[in-house]
Amino acid sequence: MNENLREQLILLPEYFQGHLTLTLIALSLGVVISIPLGVWAAQSSAVKRPLLTAVSVIQTFPSVAILALVVALLGGQIGLVPAIIALVLYSMLPIVRNTVTGLETVADEVIEAASGIGMSSTQILTKVRLPLALPVIISGIRTAAVWTVGLATLSTLVGATSFGNFIFTGLQTSNLISVTVGSIAAAIMAVVLDSIIGGIQWLAENRNRQVPAKKYKQVKFTVIAMLGVGTAFSAYSLLPQTEVDFTIGGKGFTEQYIIAGLLSAELEAVGFSVDQRLGMGTEVVYTATSNDTVDVYLEYTGTVWANIMNNDNNPGHKAVLAGVTDFVEDEEGMINIGVLGFQNRYVLAMRKDRAAELGVTSIEDLIAIAEDLVAAGDLEFFGRPEWITLRDTYNIDFAEKLTFDPTLMYTAINERQVDLIAGYTSDGRISAYDLLLLEDPRNALLPYDSFLLASSAAVENQLFTETLEALVNEISDDEMRQANRIVDVDGGSVSDAVAYLQSVIN
Amino acid sequence: MIELRNIHKSFDNGITHALADTSFTVEEGELLGLIGESGSGKTTTLKMINRLEDPSSGEIRVNGQNVLDKNPEELRRNIGYVFQGIGLFPHYTVAENVTAVLDLLGWEESQMKKRCAETLTMVGLPVEEYGDRFPSQLSGGQQQRVGVARALAAKPDLVLMDEPFGALDPITRAELQEEFKHIQSELNLTVIMVTHDMTEALLMAHRIAVMKDGEVLQIGSPRELINQPRHDYVKEIVEMPKRRADRLEKLIHSS
Numbered sequence: 128m129n130e131n132l133r134e135q136l137i138l139l140p141e142y143f144q145g146h147l148t149l150t151l152i153a154l155s156l157g158v159v160i161s162i163p164l165g166v167w168a169a170q171s172s173a174v175k176r177p178l179l180t181a182v183s184v185i186q187t188f189p190s191v192a193i194l195a196l197v198v199a200l201l202g203g204q205i206g207l208v209p210a211i212i213a214l215v216l217y218s219m220l221p222i223v224r225n226t227v228t229g230l231e232t233v234a235d236e237v238i239e240a241a242s243g244i245g246m247s248s249t250q251i252l253t254k255v256r257l258p259l260a261l262p263v264i265i266s267g268i269r270t271a272a273v274w275t276v277g278l279a280t281l282s283t284l285v286g287a288t289s290f291g292n293f294i295f296t297g298l299q300t301s302n303l304i305s306v307t308v309g310s311i312a313a314a315i316m317a318v319v320l321d322s323i324i325g326g327i328q329w330l331a332e333n334r335n336r337q338v339p340a341k342k343y344k345q346v347k348f349t350v351i352a353m354l355g356v357g358t359a360f361s362a363y364s365l366l367p368q369t370e371v372d373f374t375i376g377g378k379g380f381t382e383q384y385i386i387a388g389l390l391s392a393e394l395e396a397v398g399f400s401v402d403q404r405l406g407m408g409t410e411v412v413y414t415a416t417s418n419d420t421v422d423v424y425l426e427y428t429g430t431v432w433a434n435i436m437n438n439d440n441n442p443g444h445k446a447v448l449a450g451v452t453d454f455v456e457d458e459e460g461m462i463n464i465g466v467l468g469f470q471n472r473y474v475l476a477m478r479k480d481r482a483a484e485l486g487v488t489s490i491e492d493l494i495a496i497a498e499d500l501v502a503a504g505d506l507e508f509f510g511r512p513e514w515i516t517l518r519d520t521y522n523i524d525f526a527e528k529l530t531f532d533p534t535l536m537y538t539a540i541n542e543r544q545v546d547l548i549a550g551y552t553s554d555g556r557i558s559a560y561d562l563l564l565l566e567d568p569r570n571a572l573l574p575y576d577s578f579l580l581a582s583s584a585a586v587e588n589q590l591f592t593e594t595l596e597a598l599v600n601e602i603s604d605d606e607m608r609q610a611n612r613i614v615d616v617d618g619g620s621v622s623d624a625v626a627y628l629q630s631v632i633n
Numbered sequence: 634m635i636e637l638r639n640i641h642k643s644f645d646n647g648i649t650h651a652l653a654d655t656s657f658t659v660e661e662g663e664l665l666g667l668i669g670e671s672g673s674g675k676t677t678t679l680k681m682i683n684r685l686e687d688p689s690s691g692e693i694r695v696n697g698q699n700v701l702d703k704n705p706e707e708l709r710r711n712i713g714y715v716f717q718g719i720g721l722f723p724h725y726t727v728a729e730n731v732t733a734v735l736d737l738l739g740w741e742e743s744q745m746k747k748r749c750a751e752t753l754t755m756v757g758l759p760v761e762e763y764g765d766r767f768p769s770q771l772s773g774g775q776q777q778r779v780g781v782a783r784a785l786a787a788k789p790d791l792v793l794m795d796e797p798f799g800a801l802d803p804i805t806r807a808e809l810q811e812e813f814k815h816i817q818s819e820l821n822l823t824v825i826m827v828t829h830d831m832t833e834a835l836l837m838a839h840r841i842a843v844m845k846d847g848e849v850l851q852i853g854s855p856r857e858l859i860n861q862p863r864h865d866y867v868k869e870i871v872e873m874p875k876r877r878a879d880r881l882e883k884l885i886h887s888s
Contacts, residue, residue, distance in 0.1 A: 236720045237723065243683065247706050
């Protein structure tokens with residue numbers, strides 16, 4: 128079997144467990160919350176309109192934004208809780224709407240008969256209206272189930288394990304097999320859940336219709352069998368997870384996956400069990416480390432200096448490192464274990480032939496021609512303070528400023544669709560595409576020394592701290608660029624890159 | 634026995650009235666037909682007896698007790714009701730429909746089973762064959778038989794019927810009218826039956842109340858209404874079946 132595929136399949140049970148846990152808990156809570164709300168709305172028109180509007184509005188929010196908002200509202204908590212809250216919010220619309228519709232479409236004469244034989248309004252609801260609305264309600268739950276399975280893949284972004292781990296890791300490390308495994312797994316789960324709930328819906332619909340008794344029994348048996356298997360899997364997936372010694376965090380790009388893999392390998396080598404929560408945004412992983420949910424991750428001095436401390440000046444490499452170290456330790460209760468040696472700062476890069484054509488070697492050379500050039504940056508760059516600083520320091524602006532996923536950004540410069548990019552110094556694609564890094568004589572671009580940011584709880588463990596301190600100043604710019612190149616350009620896996628780094632360290 | 638005294642009913646705080654000063658009495662074991670056009674107030678009158686509606690003023694007594702003193706749900710459970718358009722519960726089996734009221738009254742399971750079999754036999758649907766079917770698996774006539782069985786299950790001495798046979802084809806209707814008339818006299822039921830079919834009223838009722846625009850124009854036995862109509866409208870609707878019968882006879886003799 129293909130080595131890459133085998134590596135992905137090893138991860139399948141864990142991601143399956145995470146995904147199923149998320150889906151089942153969110154869907155159950157969604158049902159438990161939404162059906163009573165739907166019942167309430169069906170009884171009172173004063174409730175109905177605002178409620179339906181509210182759940183519809185939630186639905187129009189981009190799902191990633193909902194996740195980010197929930198994390199923020201929970202004070203930076205990551206993992207299952209924010210993911211489940213977001214999924215529950217998303218599951219509400221179809222269930223609430225179908226409950227209301229189902230209850231409202233019960234024939235008036237049936238309700239009048241129920242009240243005429245002496246049922247109380249509660250009895251009419253429980254004995255007549257809800258049972259008759261059931262097929263419609265179940266169809267709402269079915270829609271919600273499929274949505275939830277799909278959206279649960281995004282939970283990876285807030286540090287909850289799901290099939291999304293395959294997808295996001297795969298996207299960031301150009302591993303299409305990983306993306307495919309994750310997508311197929313999520314699709315299979317959606318189809319299975321859809322057919323189980325669809326079977327239940329069929330049974331509810333046909334309880335009082337003329338279908339052959341034999342067929343009814345067959346469907347009933349199939350649904351029960353599938354539910355049995357489903358319950359067994361759920362029981363397994365809801366088993367309390369084994370506690371790990373340390374949780375390693377990470378953001379969503381190749382270098383982060385590699386360093387997280389390296390940290391895991393080094394910690395496991397001295398006997399610790401570790402768990403990885405990768406693919407998170409800076410804010411999320413930073414806050415998670417400050418509240419001890421994450422124990423250690425790879426951070427960059429410039430990111431903390433500009434994004435978290437909100438500085439817009441550049442006092443130079445050493446002063447930024449010192450300022451950041453003091454800040455995380457004094458203000459946030461975290462520890463800087465040490466710098467790894469390489470920098471991952473922004474750098475303006477051009478194809479060498481284009482640079483020669485324009486006669487450019489430094490940013491100063493751009494001043495005269497910038498307004499005719501097309502520049503590309505990652506999703507953040509043009510919104511970051513250092514772009515402002517760069518712009519104002521050199522007084523330049525470009526004809527067009529495009530934002531790309533980093534992988535596509537490098538493709539764009541290689542294929543001459545853009546004139547220059549804001550790349551990263553440690554990026555393997557810089558050497559692979561043989562790009563020219565423009566000099567920055569006015570020091571507008573911030574230094575980004577990579578360092579290990581750890582929670583104060585974790586560093587109390589001496590072996591943990593010593594193991595990680597052994598990595599300090601061990602990885603040069605060239606070595607990191609090579610490790611990134613293995614994954615991003617040469618089609619190797621993250622573990623290949625980790626193995627390479629281990630070979631150059633030891 | 635049912636007594637209605639000076640019943641007024643308005644749905645819009647007295648601007649218009651659905652019922653104006655209606656009074657009549659139904660004796661024990663009597664079948665009273667309430668006839669009139671839609672909007673005449675006949676269904677409203679019926680619904681006030683088991684408190685599906687409450688009168689704006691006036692008093693309704695069932696077996697001597699003011700219905701307003703009773704809990705509406707309890708009152709309804711002890712009065713049989715046969716609904717317009719049948720009104721069976723589509724998600725209940727025939728047996729579950731018949732025992733629905735018994736269940737509300739808290740009967741024992743075994744008692745309910747026994748009573749279900751009895752009532753279904755009474756309406757000609759043996760429980761072994763029909764008990765487990767759903768309403769959608771029955772013909773219209775069979776469905777209304779179940780409706781009648783449901784109304785009779787709790788052994789009420791009072792039964793209210795709202796156009797019970799209106800949705801049935803003529804042959805089934807005639808059959809069921811006959812059978813119900815038989816059950817009614819057998820069990821000595823007090824019945825108020827709303828209908829817009831004068832033939833049905835003439836053939837089934839001991840007495841008929843003719844209603845128009847929320848008022849009872851005349852109440853009396855079929856013979857009284859035919860022989861001494863006190864109102865043009867009464868005369869007109871009472872003669873309708875007779876005129877149709879005459880026309881039929883002419884048709885038969887001319888051919």
